[in-house]
Amino acid sequence: MxxxxxxxxxxxxxxxxxxxxxxxxxxxxxxxxxxxxxxxxxxxxxxxxxxxxxxxxxxxxxxxxxxxxxxxxxHSSVREKVMEVMQKGMSFGAPTALENELAELILSNNRFIEKIRFVSSGTEAVMSAIRLARGYTKRDKILKFEGCYHGHTDSLLVKAGSGLVTFGETSSAGVPKAFADETIVISLNDKEALQEAFNEFKGQIAAVIIEPVPANNGLLLQTPEYLEYLRRICTQNGTMLIFDEVISGFRIGFEGAAAYYNIQPDIITYGKIIGGGLPVGAYGASAEVMDHISPVGSVYQAGTLSGNPVAMAAGIAQLTELLKPxxxxxxxxxxxxxxxxxxxxxxxxxxxxxxxxxxxxxxxxxxxxxxxxxxxxxxxxxxxxxxxxxxxxxxxxxxxxxxxxxxxxxxxxxxxxxxxxxxxxxxxxxxxxxxxxx
Missing domain, CATH: 3.90.1150.10 (Aspartate Aminotransferase, domain 1)
Incomplete structure (x- = not known):
């Protein structure tokens, strides 16, 4: 009752x-x-x-x-590490050894990325990954899936229109139609729509972005076969595959969905867990791809609070616990x-x-x-x-x-x-x- x-x-x-x-x-x-x-x-x-x-x-x-x-x-380990670091200052806008420590902890236990860049949120990680994919491929269009949420980045805050393959329609006031027109939206788990999109926009799609474990609009689990097909069709078309693992990364395993499905994406975005409860995000890829990021490459991305020492400390403490047998x-x-x-x-x-x-x-x-x-x-x-x-x-x-x-x-x-x-x-x-x- x-x-x-x-x-x-x-x-x-x-x-x-x-x-x-x-x-x-x-x-x-x-x-x-x-x-x-x-x-x-x-x-x-x-x-x-x-x-x-x-x-x-x-x-x-x-x-x-x-x-x-x-x-x-x-959690005591996270709390104590944060308090220890806070005694020395909470933001410098300059490199700290804590950034190296957290990066080494991640990269030495993750086969799917070789270099990483810390940012302050999952949305920022995705925004940066999209810019990197466009800069790397010299293409503009992005393909996303209805039911996957990638933060409130303008070009991804779109919903599907009518038809099998469609340009996105803005799902928020303030998102210019021109931005949405660079985003193609199709349904999940639809190989025909995926193939049609690549046929229609041949040589134009910079990246396909997907939550490999879609968990923002229900838990829309995809089959390994479909994700493997997605990897193949991206490779065939010179398109970057971005796994948005802001939720699944470090949650379903230390190496996230990439390891769970044994699929190598071109770029992976992370968030949430690597901050131990503090604001943080990250994106990673091969060293060759990541070296297109400023200051060594032409794709610009920056952030005053990127690699914030308190967030790095929380992440070090939390990820250390996750690595325990x-x-x-x-x-x-x-x-x-x-x-x-x-x-x-x-x-x-x-x-x-x-x-x-x-x-x-x-x-x-x-x-x-x-x-x-x-x-x-x-x-x-x-x-x-x-x-x-x-x-x-x-x-x-x-x-x-x-x-x-x-x-x-x-x-x-x-x-x-x-x-x-x-x-x-x-x-x-x-x-x-x-x-x-x-």
């Missing part, structure tokens, strides 16, 4: 005040809780797998700051057990509900499909059920991202007790959602 809504009095008051300062009261749109019930929760602290809001409500957190907190909140095996085993229990429950109840998963990432979908690999296969009406589920889970102390299109994350800090508590809350919530819908 439903239980009373938690108190949000202090969060609501903070939100009312925030709306006088920020557009919509937030600094990133999804935080406004427009897709779920209630006002946004203002988070006061986090520790391990738990967070607390301004009203003192405690939650088991599966948002994990949208993925980077793979060790959980306030058995880290990913334990995390993935824990996630698989969690997902399996939920799948068994819904199967016994004959609920149209699936949990899609890879590594320690999961996505709840109200569907009877055995697989969802394209944005078009997601039923928008199913989001009403997620809205109900989200409210029931919040009231039971379980925090998911406030949108049915967002994925969830399990961290090393989630205990088996946390997961048992969460499963009970999910089972009760699903019973309510499907009873209301019957």
């Amino acid at each position: 439903s239980i009373p809504d938690i108190s949000r009095e202090k969060s609501a008051a903070l939100y009312d005040k925030a709306k006088t300062y920020f557009p919509g009261g937030v600094n990133s749109p999804v935080r406004a809780f427009k897709s779920v019930y209630g006002t946004p929760l203002f988070i006061e602290k986090g520790d391990g797998s738990h967070i607390w809001d301004a009203d003192g409500n405690e939650f088991i957190d599966f948002c994990c700051s949208w993925g980077p907190l793979i060790l959980g909140h306030n 058995g880290f990913y095996d334990e995390l993935h085993t824990k996630t698989a057990h969690f997902v399996k229990s939920i799948q068994e429950f819904v199967a016994n109840r004959s609920y149209n509900f699936k949990v899609f998963t890879i590594g320690s990432v999961f996505w709840f979908a109200f569907t009877d499909r055995t697989g969802i690999s394209t944005a078009e296969e997601i039923d928008p009406a199913s989001m009403l059920k997620f809205k109900e589920m989200h409210r029931e889970l919040i009231n039971r102390g379980i925090y998911l991202g406030p949108s049915g299109y967002e994925v969830g994350f399990i961290s090393a800090a989630h205990t088996m007790a946390d997961l048992e508590t969460t499963k009970t809350a999910i089972f009760d919530s699903l019973d309510i959602v499907f009873k209301q819908g019957s």
Whole structure:
């Protein structure tokens, strides 16, 4: 049965005040809780797998700051390293040994890139990778996929138009049509559309960019065969393949999706996890490609806070933990057990509900499909059920991202007790959602 809504009095008051300062009261749109019930929760602290809001409500957190907190909140190794470095200063706009240390940690454990450039966000990493691909190939057009999100870069903030192969249509005011006209948008998992795009724009496509694990519009898992085909057709056409691994990098394995699928992209973008919870991004490629970047090459990219020592320190501490033997095996085993229990429950109840998963990432979908690999296969009406589920889970102390299109994350800090508590809350919530819908 439903239980009373938690108190949000202090969060609501903070939100009312925030709306006088920020557009919509937030600094990133999804935080406004427009897709779920209630006002946004203002988070006061986090520790391990738990967070607390301004009203003192405690939650088991599966948002994990949208993925980077793979060790959980306030991990001692990360916190202590950051505090140590902060004593010496927080920004210099000059090289530090910490940049070398984090780069060596990444490059010596990643077969897929030879040089790297640190930036301050995933969006900045993608923007820079696109510029590098255009500068390297001397071409202008970019091909992206409906359902993949690559940050708020103008040329990628586009959606598909009508037709099998189409130029993108702007999905935000302020994005010039001329920018969108350089971006081709097709559906995921469609070889015919991909081939048609290369036929129609022969010799014009600088790069194809894809989330190899699309996780910003549901979890739209692609087959290895399709990703291998994508690699081949890019190679055949002299087009660079960019893997946007801002979410999947270091999350499904230290070498990310490139290693998971054993596919060599031309450029890879990273973010989130390599900052240990602080703002950071990166892009990497072969030494030959990366040497097209200024100051040794003609592709310009710069940033005052790139390689910020505090972010580098957090990344060093976090990635060191990820490299410990058995880290990913334990995390993935824990996630698989969690997902399996939920799948068994819904199967016994004959609920149209699936949990899609890879590594320690999961996505709840109200569907009877055995697989969802394209944005078009997601039923928008199913989001009403997620809205109900989200409210029931919040009231039971379980925090998911406030949108049915967002994925969830399990961290090393989630205990088996946390997961048992969460499963009970999910089972009760699903019973309510499907009873209301019957």
